[in-house]
Amino acid sequence: MPHASLISVHSQDDRLTVAGRGAWTSEYADELEQAVDNTAHTYAHPKGVEIDLSAVERMDTFGALLFERLKRSWKGTGVEPQVKGLAPRYKVLIEEMGRMGQEQPPPARRHEAILERFGHETVNVAADAAALLNFVGASVAAMGRVLLRPRSFRFTAMVNQLDRVGLRAVPIIILITFLIGCILAQQGIFNFRRFGADIYVVDMVGVLVLRELGVLIVAIMIAGRSGSAYTAELGSMRMREEVDALRVMGFDPVEVLVVPRLLALIIALPLLTFIGSMSSLLGAGLVSWGYGGITPDVFLDRLKGAIDMDQFNVGMIKAPFMAATIGIVACLEGLRVGGSAESLGAHTTASVVKAIFLVIVMDGVFAMFFAAIDM
């Protein structure tokens, strides 16, 4: 018998003597469970049972629970086991176990099936859109109130946010846009050279960076960097009831928390877009010089001819709208965080994904718009 060390059974005329031995504790719980189940299964219908626990050195809840299981399996067949040799210090524990397990366990938490989740998600898309519109309204209304009572505007909070999302983002924005400029120029020169059209790389980079890429790269960077921070900040404030605290003190959370953040982004993003575009052009210029042999004065001359104020304006006009989108999505997701760490994570992810998606959709809409007005 493999588990003789913990339980040994002596059977005589259908009367069982079950002797426990050793440590009936958590470390041996798996062996003990098998021994208990084996014993109960092998000797299912005894006439009488005596359980001797005098050789059990130690016992904890695990041992006591399994002992109770053994006892109940025989009680179920109408035999009341006699227990002897139980150390006095374990008496309370055994009695406690005897009282347990009267309730029915609740049904397990259900996980949604794929189709069910698909349905829920589809319904959620509509609810999300409504919530977003609702929040745009609340933000605009809060800004309106601030305009009516300029003294209530939290200028310090906005400057603080401006520092965090604007100034401190400058180094990474410069680095990334610089690299993008370099890559664009290198690819342009490499491919255009086959047609002897290397010089057109300046036109391509100028238009592409100023109209589209500068603002898009910066907006995506900021959605990842500051949008996620907004969501996490507001989300953890909601988890710790700070948002409720504001509300019961008579403040509008949108006015106190959202408006300064939103305005900070709307101011910062065009500035960052400008810095990013310049840095991109610098990168393109340097690569054109080093890799393509286009000297800086030729590059600048060509650039002047290729672009006009319209190209620059197209990029800059888009920036504040993208900023507002990122800010609104991020703050909304933050204020929808529930009680758990998992929910905070889910909403932060949703914030970044939705913000980037909407920024790109918006860029497409703007492209159609500018094409329609010949800009």
Add this chain to the structure above:
Amino acid sequence: MDARTSTTAEATNHREAIISVHDIVVGFGDRVILNHLDLDVYRGEILGFVGTSGGGKSVLTRTILGLVPKQSGTVEVFGQNLDDLSERERSALERRWGVLFQQGALFSSLTVKQNIQFPLRENLHLSQRLLDEIAYTKIEMVGLKYDVAEKLPSELSGGMIKRAALARSLALDPEILFLDEPTSGLDPIGAGEFDELIRTLQQTLGLTVFMVTHDLDSLHTVCDRIAALADGKVIAQGTIEDMMAQQHPWLRAYFHGTRARAVQSGRR
């Protein structure tokens, strides 16, 4: 495996120190929090630990648990110096204590049942049936209903969170239980029940309890011994009567203040 046999002689030496803190110094930067502190906790007792706010009660608890680095001194638990242990010995030792954090610290993405089963799954190889039985037993032991098992911590009230967290800290049948302000945030009835529960569990499971608390009721009803911390040292230890007789100004203010008098007059 000495871990399995070392506890058999428990009844023979009644005043065996299960936690022994000697000459501990802990500080952050220039600030010294614990200044050459000594403290013994004896097997089978409930020790109440009191002290000024920000005086280092939690720091001492966290130092014993190894969450805060100490500058000098030794911590012995079960007679083993924590600094001398290998990683494996250390994790074997950590299975023998349970901790109830002040806010419960339940994992917010797991249900109560999964929270309780978490340490079991990591440390033992048990069948699903036994895991469930153990979880429900612990839930019942801490006085909760079975239907909380499938709930997430965010769906529970403050008192239920404390009880569920206690169930998790008891999951592996520890020998020492650390409680950080177990009754804070509970109503007086709930706090009284919680004290009662700790007393019952301590007797049922033979626990040693180290309890950081501010609750004068707990100190009077459940603590066998009290240690008081001030100026980075243990300034007094003994039974509640010993503490009442102390002349230290802070202890007099603590045990003879208006709230203390209210507790006592309620007792007579």
